[in-house]
């Protein structure tokens with residue numbers, strides 16, 4: 439527990455961090471990468487370029503300060519961080535390096551305002567947070583019987599073009615060993631080594647049920663925008679990986695796998711590539727409890743960008759209580775089928791639920807989409823306790839840092 443001496447300094451830091459958090463973490467990463475350039479291979483440099491990871495770390499530190507007396511709200515944040523960390527092989531020895539650079543950055547940005555007692559208080563708070571993360575990460579490594587940082591070599595045994603921008607890759611371990619099982623909704627961190635010697639990890643949700651003999655990932659190729667470059671890893675995978683090639687990836691991790699009770703309605707709401715963890719869950723339910731009540735809502739830009747149509751059609755043949763509604767932003771008249779495909783944005787308000795208290799909602803998609811869906815689901819009476827979401831990037835923790 440944080441000492442009484444440090445508590446007032448941490449509490450007083452809340453407005454300071456609100457103002458300077460991003461500047462602090464930006465300085466932190468800059469300085470740390472100068473001293474440890476090899477860390478660039480661990481961090482997602484796409485997120486760094488967009489400022490997302492800086493914001494995420496700032497938010498985590500700030501959320502910690504803002505909720506120092508209310509630590510249970512931090513539990514989901516910590517859970518998400520530790521799963522991400524272990525999928526990347528983060529270990530206890532890394533923490534003092536990060537701590538030293540974080541405190542150094544606080545001093546650099548706050549200048550004279552960073553008094554010795556304030557820095558001491560933050561050193562103590564960082565130490566407590568680090569200890570909590572290290573202990574949970576160690577437990578996850580032990581549970582999975584993993585040497586931290588070890589990767590599995592996979593052979594790509596099948597590739598399928600799911601839609602205009604998405605390819606599925608089926609992976610089998612190169613050494614012929616059995617695959618560790620996983621929970622639907624979990625991801626693997628795929629490592630790609632580039633010709634210039636750099637390595638980049640990206641997370642990809644496993645997109646088929648755990649009963650399969652292979653792991654399947656489904657990767658959306660991120661095209662270049664008007665001023666933004668094309669996605670580094672997704673385009674590399676699309677352009678370079680052929681059947682028979684090798685890919686390296688982590689053990690499955692991730693905490694987007696809420697318990698499903700047989701008498702509940704599972705409402706899956708996805709946008710774009712956010713469909714992948716839903717398909718893993720849907721395929722799993724189709725095998726384990728085909729009677730489950732499932733409402734599957736999906737938003738895609740257009741028919742040609744609608745992925746995993748075959749998985750959904752297959753699930754519909756075995757799940758009598760599955761209803762599927764799709765929304766295309768751009769739609770041709772001939773693409774509508776029996777009222778199950780609609781034009782425009784995904785709509786929640788007209789949803790007919792048997793019993794809101796027995797409905798769990800799983801959400802995954804672009805940030806703006808998820809924020810809207812979250813509010814709309816609360817509006818129709820689903821309680822926050824029954825809302826679960828997966829973020830395909832660093833979680834910016836907006837709900838904890840207001």
Ligand SMILES: Cc1cc2nc3c(=O)[nH]c(=O)nc-3n(C[C@H](O)[C@H](O)[C@H](O)COP(=O)(O)OP(=O)(O)OC[C@H]3O[C@@H](n4cnc5c(N)ncnc54)[C@H](O)[C@@H]3O)c2cc1C
Pocket residue numbers: 482483484485487488625640641642643644656657658659660661662663666667668669670671672673692711714715828829830831832
């Ligand atoms: C838990 C989790 C599960 C995921 N599951 C899936 C999945 O199932 N399928 C899937 O396809 N993806 C998934 N993702 C997303 C995936 O990990 C990658 O983020 C995605 O493939 C993009 O990576 P990339 O290397 O192609 O793009 P990056 O190179 O990382 O770029 C990402 C974005 O940043 C922009 N950018 C890069 N550099 C700059 C710059 N200098 N200035 C401005 N903008 C810049 C790019 O234009 C692009 O839009 C998941 C992510 C997480 C965290």
Ligand code: HEM
Pocket residue numbers: 477480481482483485486491494495498499518519522523526528529532533534536564567568571831832833834
């Ligand atoms: C108390 C200390 C730490 C805190 C509070 C923290 C917090 C975070 C947060 C909030 C994320 C984003 C999680 C998400 O995806 O939503 C993250 C990711 C990450 N962290 Fe940490 N972290 C800490 C220590 C470390 C250490 C010691 C390392 C080792 C170098 C590290 C490396 C990483 C990496 C590589 C990622 C993924 C980055 C990305 O994909 O962009 N972290 N951390």
